[in-house]
Structures are given as structure tokens and as C-alpha cells.
Amino acid sequence: xxxxxxxxxxxxxxEGKNCTLxxxxxxxxxxxxxxxxxxxxxxxxxxxIMTFSENTKSNGRYTATxxxxxxxxxxxxTASQLSDSASYICVVSASGGSYIPTFGRGxxxxxxx
Amino acid sequence: DAGVTQSPTHLIKTRGQQVTLxxxxxxxxxxxxxxxxxxGQGPQFIFQYYEEEERQRGNFPDRFSGHQFPNYxxxxxxxxxxxxxxxxxxxxxxxxPGAKETQYFGPGTRLLVL
Numbered sequence: 001x002x003x004x005x006x007x008x009x010x011x012x013x014x015e016g017k018n019c020t021l022x023x024x025x026x027x028x029x030x031x032x033x034x035x036x037x038x039x040x041x042x043x044x045x046x047x048x049i050m051t052f053s054e055n056t057k058s059n060g061r062y063t064a065t066x067x068x069x070x071x072x073x074x075x076x077x078t079a080s081q082l083s084d085s086a087s088y089i090c091v092v093s094a095s096g097g098s099y100i101p102t103f104g105r106g107x108x109x110x111x112x113x
Numbered sequence: 114d115a116g117v118t119q120s121p122t123h124l125i126k127t128r129g130q131q132v133t134l135x136x137x138x139x140x141x142x143x144x145x146x147x148x149x150x151x152x153g154q155g156p157q158f159i160f161q162y163y164e165e166e167e168r169q170r171g172n173f174p175d176r177f178s179g180h181q182f183p184n185y186x187x188x189x190x191x192x193x194x195x196x197x198x199x200x201x202x203x204x205x206x207x208x209x210p211g212a213k214e215t216q217y218f219g220p221g222t223r224l225l226v227l
Contacts, residue, residue: 032213042221043117045218046215049213049215091155099210101158103155103157
């Protein structure tokens with residue numbers, strides 16, 4: 001069964017600090033992995049996408065890494081801002097005929113001033 | 114350029130009723146996917162529509178059905194509502210079907226079943 005596990009479930013940090021969120025998956029065969037940011041009451045917004053051959057991808061202060069051998073990914077947020085407070089969701093898609101993506105439960109990040 | 118829009122924003126129904134949710138995709142997008150997101154959970158894929166046909170379906174019962182119109186907008190219908198159907202229903206559109214296409218999500222419709 002395809003699964004995506006994220007940790008921690010929630011995280012509280014002070015403004016300006018860095019943090020790293022983790023994602024482990026068992027989706028096979030692997031096509032791509034995305035990180036989404038979901039603000040409260042809004043739909044998710046794509047931050048990064050990585051395929052099998054990519055091991056790092058940046059989007060401003062967000063840097064995602066992928067280790068396809070260990071089936072792990074991380075999302076590093078640098079110099080956090082209050083606006084980074086949101087849920088961060090890891091999504092893994094399988095290759096082949098089936099599109100169906102597998103979503104993690106998300107990590108809830110709160111940035112305090 | 115309007116992004117993905119959904120209506121209504123909120124809805125309250127009672128058990129056994131039927132509900133229809135609507136989605137207009139981002140301009141230029143012809144593929145629409147629907148997701149159910151329970152409180153504190155990640156979204157769960159319901160189905161995807163392309164060329165007015167259901168192309169992929171997640172693990173949801175037949176009470177969940179949909180439709181895509183020639184203008185690419187879509188509806189999600191849920192019959193015989195259960196308390197467990199209470200959730201945020203998200204619509205996402207993309208340029209084409211497939212795992213590599215970036216999906217753009219709407220703000221969602223929050224459904225409460227009493």
C-alpha cells in the first residue's frame with residue numbers, strides 16, 4: 001500500500017529561525033514528490049517538485065531534498081517569517097497509468113514573533 | 114486571470130441528503146481533480162475528469178459522482194450523506210492529466226453534515 005508519513009506532526013519556532021520537515025514514503029514505482037503549503041482555510045499551493053534524478057530543489061527560502069534510495073525527503077525553511085505559519089504537505093505520485101497521488105497528513109508549522 | 118474557483122464556500126446538510134459542489138478551473142486548464150480533506154488530515158483523491166470523462170478514481174464509494182462540462186468546469190455530487198462526509202472538498206485543475214502536471218487548488222467548499 002502506498003503511504004506517505006510526515007514528521008513532526010506540528011512544530012513551533014521563533015521568527016528568523018530555520019527548520020526542517022521530514023517526509024518518508026513507500027510509493028512505488030516513483031514518479032515525483034511535491035511539497036505543498038496550505039494556509040488555514042485555503043487550498044494547497046505547490047512549493048517544489050522533484051523527480052527521481054533530482055536530489056535538491058529550491059524555491060526562495062524553501063529548499064527540498066530527495067533521497068530516492070532511502071525514500072526520504074525533507075523541506076528546509078530558512079529565516080522563517082510569520083507568513084510561513086501553515087501546514088506543509090508532502091505528496092508522492094506513482095508512475096505508470098495511474099495518476100492517483102498519495103498525500104501525507106502534513107506538518108503544522110507555527111512561527112512566533 | 115482568475116484561479117480555480119469553487120462554490121459554495123460553506124454548506125450545511127443533514128444525513129441522507131444530497132449535495133452538489135461546483136468548480137471552475139484555471140483559465141487554459143482542461144483537467145479537474147477532486148479531493149476530500151478531513152480535519153487534521155491530508156487531502157484524499159476522489160477522482161479526476163478529463164475530456165468530460167472520469168479518468169481516475171480513488172477509494173470512494175459510488176455515492177460520490179461527478180461531471181465535467183464542455184467548458185471544463187466540474188461538479189461533485191454526493192448522495193445519501195453521512196456524518197463522515199463532513200470535510201473540506203478541494204478542486205484542483207491542471208493543463209493535462211498525469212502525475213507530472215502541476216495542480217492548482219481552489220479554496221475549497223467546507224461541508225458539514227448534521
